[in-house]
Amino acid sequence: METSSEGAGAHPEADSQRRYPVEFTAKTGEYFRIWIVNLALTILTLGIYSAWAKVRKKRYFYGHTRIDGEGFEYRANPVAILKGRIIAVGLFAIYSLTENFQPILHLALAFVLTVAIPWLIVRSLAFNAYNSAYRNIRFHFRGRYGEIIKTLFWYGLLTVLTLGLLYPYMKSRLARFIMGNHHYGETKFEVGNLARRYYGIYLKGLVLLVPTLIFMGIVIAMGMPLFKISKAGAVIFVVLVLYGSLLPLFAYGQSRINNLLWNSTTVGTLRFESRLRARDLMGLYFTNIIAIICTLALATPWAVVRTMRYRARKMTMVSTAALDNFIAAESAQVSATGEEIGEMFDIDIGW
Amino acid sequence: MVTEFDAIYYDGKTSARMAVHARTAGSVLLISGANVNLEVPFAEISVDAGISGVRRTLSLPGGAQLQTDDHAAVDTLFPHVNRLERGVHKLERYWGYAFGAVLVVTLFSWWGLTYGLPTTAKFVARVMPARIETLIGEQTLHAIDKSFCNPSALDAARQNRLRQDLAMVTAGLNDHYTYQLELRRCRGAGPNAFALPGGTIVMTDALAKLAENDQQITAVLAHEVGHVRHQHGLRLALQGAGGAALITALAGDAVSITGIAVMLPTLLLNTGYSREFETEADTYAFKRLKEIGSSPKYFAEILQRLEAAHAAEEQTANKDQHDKSGHSIAFDYLSTHPATAERIQRALAAQ
Numbered sequence: 001m002e003t004s005s006e007g008a009g010a011h012p013e014a015d016s017q018r019r020y021p022v023e024f025t026a027k028t029g030e031y032f033r034i035w036i037v038n039l040a041l042t043i044l045t046l047g048i049y050s051a052w053a054k055v056r057k058k059r060y061f062y063g064h065t066r067i068d069g070e071g072f073e074y075r076a077n078p079v080a081i082l083k084g085r086i087i088a089v090g091l092f093a094i095y096s097l098t099e100n101f102q103p104i105l106h107l108a109l110a111f112v113l114t115v116a117i118p119w120l121i122v123r124s125l126a127f128n129a130y131n132s133a134y135r136n137i138r139f140h141f142r143g144r145y146g147e148i149i150k151t152l153f154w155y156g157l158l159t160v161l162t163l164g165l166l167y168p169y170m171k172s173r174l175a176r177f178i179m180g181n182h183h184y185g186e187t188k189f190e191v192g193n194l195a196r197r198y199y200g201i202y203l204k205g206l207v208l209l210v211p212t213l214i215f216m217g218i219v220i221a222m223g224m225p226l227f228k229i230s231k232a233g234a235v236i237f238v239v240l241v242l243y244g245s246l247l248p249l250f251a252y253g254q255s256r257i258n259n260l261l262w263n264s265t266t267v268g269t270l271r272f273e274s275r276l277r278a279r280d281l282m283g284l285y286f287t288n289i290i291a292i293i294c295t296l297a298l299a300t301p302w303a304v305v306r307t308m309r310y311r312a313r314k315m316t317m318v319s320t321a322a323l324d325n326f327i328a329a330e331s332a333q334v335s336a337t338g339e340e341i342g343e344m345f346d347i348d349i350g351w
Numbered sequence: 352m353v354t355e356f357d358a359i360y361y362d363g364k365t366s367a368r369m370a371v372h373a374r375t376a377g378s379v380l381l382i383s384g385a386n387v388n389l390e391v392p393f394a395e396i397s398v399d400a401g402i403s404g405v406r407r408t409l410s411l412p413g414g415a416q417l418q419t420d421d422h423a424a425v426d427t428l429f430p431h432v433n434r435l436e437r438g439v440h441k442l443e444r445y446w447g448y449a450f451g452a453v454l455v456v457t458l459f460s461w462w463g464l465t466y467g468l469p470t471t472a473k474f475v476a477r478v479m480p481a482r483i484e485t486l487i488g489e490q491t492l493h494a495i496d497k498s499f500c501n502p503s504a505l506d507a508a509r510q511n512r513l514r515q516d517l518a519m520v521t522a523g524l525n526d527h528y529t530y531q532l533e534l535r536r537c538r539g540a541g542p543n544a545f546a547l548p549g550g551t552i553v554m555t556d557a558l559a560k561l562a563e564n565d566q567q568i569t570a571v572l573a574h575e576v577g578h579v580r581h582q583h584g585l586r587l588a589l590q591g592a593g594g595a596a597l598i599t600a601l602a603g604d605a606v607s608i609t610g611i612a613v614m615l616p617t618l619l620l621n622t623g624y625s626r627e628f629e630t631e632a633d634t635y636a637f638k639r640l641k642e643i644g645s646s647p648k649y650f651a652e653i654l655q656r657l658e659a660a661h662a663a664e665e666q667t668a669n670k671d672q673h674d675k676s677g678h679s680i681a682f683d684y685l686s687t688h689p690a691t692a693e694r695i696q697r698a699l700a701a702q
Contacts, residue, residue, distance in 0.1 A: 033443045033444070033445075033449040034402075034443045036453055040451070041439065041452075043459045059399075060402050060403070060405060062405075063404070135361055135368060136361030136415070137361075326366040327364065328363060328364050
C-alpha cells in the first residue's frame with residue numbers, strides 16, 4: 001500500500017513513504033481457550049503454572065500482532081518469571097508480616113523497597129524489552145538509574161512543593177524516559193518534546209473534571225432514596241456512578257497521552273500514527289465491564305481481544321525505507337550488562 | 352522420509368527477510384533460498400512450543416531463525432520437544448477441554464469463596480498473635496473516632512452501669528481478650544453497636560437509650576462478644592482481601608481501572624459473609640445469655656425495638672427529605688444482618 005498523499009510540508013520525503021497498518025489477528029474463541037486452560041492449570045498446580053500461563057498468553061498476543069505480515073515474538077523463559085514471582089511473593093510476605101512484629105525491620109524494608117523502585121522499573125522494562133523481538137531482532141531498554149531517580153524523587157519532590165503544578169511535567173519526563181530509552185536492535189526510539197502538550201492534556205482534563213463532578217453529585221443526590229431501600233444496592237449504585245462518570249475522563253487521558261506518545265516517536269526511518277478516540281475507548285471499557293460482571297468474568301477474553309484489536313486498528317507505522325535494514329545490537333554487550341538480572345523481577349509497568 | 356516446508360529466514364544480525372525452503376536430509380536440515388544455503392544438524396536446532404495461529408520459530412546456531420506457519424512439519428521433525436507445552440497446546444485447541452477448564456475454574460472459585468477463603472481466613476486469624484489483633488482494633492477505633500464518632504454524652508453513672516453489664520457478660524470467659532466498652536455518638540450510625548478485633552466493643556448512645564433495661568443491653572453485648580470470640584472483624588478483612596485477589600486474577604486482565612471494578616463484587620461478597628457471621632454471633636449470644644442466667648428473649652426484644660426505631664427513622668426521613676445527615680453504610684445494625692424477623696424467631700426458639 002504506497003501512499004504519497006501525505007502533507008508535503010510536514011514530511012518532505014513523503015514520496016518514498018510506506019504505511020504499515022498494525023494487524024491484530026487474535027480470535028476470541030482461541031484466546032478464550034488459552035485463558036481458561038491457563039487459569040485451570042494455575043489452580044491445579046497451586047500457582048506454579050502461572051509463569052507459563054503468562055508466557056503463553058504474551059506469546060499469543062505478540063504473535064498475533066503483525067506489521068508487514070510479521071508477528072512479534074515474546075521469548076521470556078517461564079522459569080525466570082517463576083523465580084521472580086517467588087521472590088516477589090516472599091518479599092511481600094516478609095513485608096506484611098514484619099509490619100506488626102518487627103516495626104523497625106518493616107520500616108527498613110519499606111525504605112529499601114522505595115529506594116529500589118527505580119531499579120525495579122528499569123529492570124522490568126529491560127526484561128520485557130530484551131524478551132521482545134520482531135524479525136529476529138530483539139528490543140532493548142537502556143535507561144539510566146540516575147535519570148529515573150531524578151525524575152521520580154527530585155521532580156516528585158518538586159511536584160509536591162509546587163502543589164502539583166509540576167505533575168504533568170514529571171509525567172512527561174517519565175513517559176519520555178520509558179519510551180525514549182527503548183531500542184529496536186541498535187536503533188534508538190527518539191521521542192520529541194512532550195511537556196508542553198502534556199500540560200495541554202492535563203489542563204483539558206481538569207476542565208472536564210468540573211462537569212464530571214457536578215454530574216456525579218447530581219446523580220448520587222438523585223439516587224439518595226435508594227439508601228432507604230437497600231444499603232448494599234445503594235453502594236453498588238454509587239460505585240457504578242463513580243465508575244461511569246470518571247470513565248470519560250480516564251478514556252480521554254488515556255487516548256490523548258497514548259496518541260501523543262506514539263505520534264512523537266520515531267525509530268530510525270519509522271514513525272507512528274496513533275488515532276485512539278476517547279469516546280471509542282469509553283464505549284469499549286463500559287461494555288467490557290458490563291459484560292464481565294454479567295458473565296461472572298467469563299467474558300474477560302472477549303473484552304481483552306476486542307480492546308487490543310481496537311488499539312491495533314488505530315495504529316499505523318510509517319516507514320521511509322524498507323524494513324530490512326535494522327541491525328541487531330551486539331549480543332555480547334547485552335549479556336555483559338546483566339539484563340538477565342532483570343529476570344529476577346518481572347513487573348509490568350505501563351505508562 | 353523427507354519433510355519439507357516453506358519458511359522465512361532471519362540471520363539475527365539484520366531485520367532482512369528471506370524466503371527459504373527447508374527440507375530434511377538424514378539428520379540435517381537443508382535450508383535454501385536466494386542468498387541462503389545452509390545445512391544445520393537437528394541437534395543444534397531448538398524449537399518453540401506451538402501456540403494457535405502463531406508462527407513457529409526454529410532457532411539456529413549463531414542467533415539465526417526460521418519462522419514458519421507449517422506447524423505440522425515442525426511437529427513431525429521435532430516430535431519430542433516441549434512435551435509439557437505440547438500437551439497444554441492440545442488442551443487449548445479443543446472446546447471440550449476448554450469446557451472442562453471452565454468447570455475446574457468455576458468449582459474452584461465457588462469452593463474458594465464459600466469454603467476455602469473463609470477457612471483460610473479463620474485459620475490465619477487464629478494463628479495471628481493477640482497483640483496484632485489488639486493493634487488492629489485500636490487502629491480501627493482511632494479511625495472511627497477521627498471520621499464519624501464523638502465522645503459519648505451519657506452521664507458517668509450510666510456509662511459505668513453499661514460497663515458493668517459488659518463485665519457481667521464476659522465474667523469467667525476464659526479467653527485472652529480484654530473486653531472494654533467504648534461509648535460514642537456516631538453520625539448516621541443510629542442505634543448501633545459493633546465489635547472490633549481484640550475485644551473492644553463500641554456502642555452508640557442511641558442504642559443505650561433505646562434499650563429499656565439492662566437485660567436488653569446485655570443481649571446486644573453478648574452478640575458483640577460473639578463477634579469478638581469468633582474473630583469476625585479480622586476474618587472479614589482477610590476474606591475481603593482474598594476475594595479481591597481472586598477476582599483480580601480472573602478479570603484483572605481486561606480492566607484497566609481494576610480497583611473500582613474489583614470493589615463491587617468484593618462488596619457483595621462481604622455482605623454475604625457478614626450475614627453468616629451475624630448468625631454465628633446470634634447463636635453465641637443465645638448460649639451465653641442462658642449461661643449468665645438471662646434469656647435470649649431479651650435479644651428478641653431489643654431487635655424488635657431496633658426495627659421499630661429503624662422504621663420510624665425511615666418515616667421521618669421520607670417526610671423530610673432534607674434531614675438525612677449522611678447515612679453510614681458499613682455499620683448500620685440492620686442492613687447487613689439477616690432478616691430481623693427470622694432472627695427474632697431464632698431467639699425466641701432458643702429460650
